[in-house]
Amino acid sequence: MTAPYFSFDRVSFVYPNGTKAIEDLTLTIPTGKKIAILGENGSGKSTLFKLLMGLERPTEGVISFQGKPIQYTKKGLKHLRQQVGLVFQEADNQLFASTVKQDILYGPLNLDWSAAKVNAQVSKAIALTELEELEERPIHFLSGGQKKRVTIAGVYAMEPHVLILDEPTSSLDYYFSTQLTDYLQKLDTNDRTFLYATHQINLVYEWADLYIVLHKGKLLFVGGREDLFTNDALLTTAHIEKPWIVSIVNLLRSSNPHWELMSFPDTKESLVAEINMLQKQSTS
Known part of the structure; x- marks a missing residue:
């Protein structure tokens, strides 16, 4: 039996200002699933993703990756981040190189791959996100939507086992918002897991095969689309569109x-x- 990618055992997280963002969360993130993470603003979605990436450490409880507790050492976090990729909600928080291609190159160059594989992955990512005409353009000359596509390409190029997308369609126009699910389809394999936080329910309805709902930092629901979207009381509580x-x-x-x-x-x-x-x- 394949071990889940992540498991949370009674995890809580409180920010330094006293905000309780995650409360007593027990949850399993299985292998090979397309998961929609739903909930209103402030429900804990972004904090959950930071915990998955090791960007924050639980105040209480234990998070395990592939059956072993996450090690918050330089070596342990490097191992985690080589297998888990995150597309931030705000592209400017993720981009730092001078040009589009240099930014996409950064992650693969740190994975101990051959030069041939690095170049192949970067070229594939650029083509997938339709950035060929922009690859030498300075980052600061890009629009918000173009920056978002660069962040998606940068994570895609690293071939993560777990791909986390935090409101990935923010700043994207209609065309690229709908194209995103096509990008993900090309990445889909039996053992890759996707976690996609969004308020655009109709974009993920056809795509997701598992739904997780958070509300005020607590786990409200885990299950399939019919059980979720026929539960009017739950949708109202979590402020989720039908x-x-x-x-x-x-x-x-x-x-x-x-x-x-x-x-x-x-x-x-x-x-x-x-x-x-x-x-x-x-x-x-």
Whole structure:
């Protein structure tokens, strides 16, 4: 049996000013899952990611990576960060090299890879995020959306086992927001885990196969899309929008007795196919 990437055992974290950001969190982050992390601002999502990266250390409790407690030594944190990549919400907090290509190069150059592999990974990342025309451009000449794409490329180039995205579509326009899930699809393997924090529920509805909901630093929910998005009380408490597909299915279920058992499809194409099938059944 494959060990989970992360496990939290009664973890709490309090900032120096007394803000309790995470409270008594017991949670497992499994291998090979696409996980949406949901919750209102201040729910603890960004703090959770800092704990996963070793950027913060728990005030109480233990966090384990691949079955072993995280070691907060230089060697231990280097080992962790070679396998876990984080795309920050604010791109300016992540970019520091003078040009686009130099910034994307930084991570792979610190992974003891051959020069050929470094160059191949960087070229792949630049192509994936459509940065070919910008690779020699100084960072400070980039727009907010372009900077975000550079941070995504920099993490992608390192091929992390766990990829963490904290509000990755902030500063991105509609095209690149929707392209992001295509980027992630190209990275998807049986053993890679993604953690994606967002308020844009419709972007992750078709993509995620597991949902984690935080509320005021506490774990409110872990499970699948149907259990989450049919729980109106939980959605209200956590201030989570109901996906449009779920709203449409609810309307259809209530409008026609033949459609009461209609399932919740995971894509718009599946929804259209099911509507067509039910229409044929009701007229036959």
